[in-house]
Amino acid sequence: MSNWKAVCQLADIPSQGARVLKREGKLDIAIFRTADDQLFALHDKCPHKGGPLSQGIVSGRTVTCPLHNWNIDLATGEACAPDEGCAGHIALKQEAGTVYLALD
Numbered sequence: 001m002s003n004w005k006a007v008c009q010l011a012d013i014p015s016q017g018a019r020v021l022k023r024e025g026k027l028d029i030a031i032f033r034t035a036d037d038q039l040f041a042l043h044d045k046c047p048h049k050g051g052p053l054s055q056g057i058v059s060g061r062t063v064t065c066p067l068h069n070w071n072i073d074l075a076t077g078e079a080c081a082p083d084e085g086c087a088g089h090i091a092l093k094q095e096a097g098t099v100y101l102a103l104d
Helices: none
Strands: 003-009 017-021 029-033 039-043 057-059 062-064 071-073 092-095 098-103
Touching: 003 017, 029 098, 039 092
Parallel strands: none
Antiparallel strands: 003 098, 017 029, 029 039, 057 062, 062 071, 092 098
């Protein structure tokens, strides 16, 4: 079972942008907010060349890696065809404006 950890407020994440949760000794996590306020969390590392996804452009339910323009599905972390790979998805929830991540 995952432990839910409060990490930020919804207002801390810009619309169509991201906020990074830095983790010492582990992959950083990018928390994305879409234009319609859906939230997603992925490892902040493109599966192609390790680009910082948090610095990419959010459009709909994808983020475009700033290094080589790979599109990553925010709901799954999977690269969109024809590209292949996965950034790793982290479960999250929002309650009363607080964002929680499922961290083990």
